[in-house]
């Protein structure tokens with residue numbers, strides 16, 4: 001039986017449970033359970049603090065885990081990323097007071113507060129900067145105003161928390177993070193149950209970036225329409241009762257939907273419908 005760790009709280013928790021649920025696994029909790037067993041799929045889901053997940057997986061106590069790439073890197077645990085999960089995206093950045101004019105190169109000797117000390121230490125070492133690191137559990141943005149640090153290194157998503165604290169990002173992100181499925185060794189990917197899990201997760205994630213587009217088009221414009229919506233293999237074309245028209249069905253990238261609809265309408269397509277895809281295997 002596989003044992004898979006899921007964040008029990010924090011920014012990744014809800015989405016991890018939702019993704020696994022959509023992939024057909026039973027892992028939602030009715031209360032404060034620490035372990036939920038999915039007997040059908042033969043997996044135990046263990047609820048842990050996201051920061052601890054890489055450590056348990058690295059020690060071999062658990063087979064797999066879902067955590068943030070930044071947390072995994074900071075833990076220094078001996079684990080690898082098996083599959084990126086496309087949610088919980090963030091950037092790990094340096095930030096300084098807005099009017100300070102500080103840049104990363106000028107940080108040498110200054111106190112830097114962070115919840116990711118190992119990630120920060122490695123980055124400073126690469127840059128040959130020596131800085132005292134102030135380790136905090138959270139609310140890192142306020143540490144400068146409270147006088148315990150001169151700069152911070154923290155997770156930025158929308159940037160709203162930084163703005164609120166009168167801070168700005170300086171330099172390029174040290175790391176771009178998202179939720180990832182982790183394991184101890186690449187051989188795990190050969191395990192039938194792990195392959196099935198990854199295929200199901202990929203199905204949900206890929207489906208999220210595509211939509212299904214259907215439309216009717218005069219036969220004379222079919223070739224042009226198929227080049228606008230080539231689909232994955234090629235679009236499905238079905239006859240209509242009016243022999244001069246056909247119906248076309250094709251997967252399209254969700255972010256391209258509106259442009260594609262404009263172009264199809266322009267060449268004569270009508271009755272264009274776009275629907276969500278819940279899952280897929282391509």
Ligand SMILES: Nc1ncnc2c1ncn2[C@@H]1O[C@H](COP(=O)(O)OP(=O)(O)OP(=O)(O)O)[C@@H](O)[C@H]1O
Nearest residue numbers: 009010011012050068071088089090138155157177
């Ligand atoms: N605002 C955010 N948007 C997206 N991902 C985030 C955000 N904040 C944190 N993360 C990601 O979530 C993970 C941190 O998990 P953690 O549980 O510590 O989050 P948290 O929401 O800060 O929880 P806590 O309430 O314990 O502070 C990291 O991988 C981080 O990149």
Ligand SMILES: O=P(O)(O)OC[C@H]1O[C@H](OP(=O)(O)OP(=O)(O)O)[C@H](O)[C@@H]1O
Nearest residue numbers: 138139140155156157158159160161162
């Ligand atoms: O760029 P934003 O969209 O504002 O998001 C980033 C903020 O979100 C997280 O904080 P969280 O709410 O988890 O509080 P914490 O700092 O106490 O962990 C993170 O640590 C940043 O502070």
Ligand SMILES: [Mg+2]
Nearest residue numbers: 010137138139
């Ligand atoms: Mg937090």
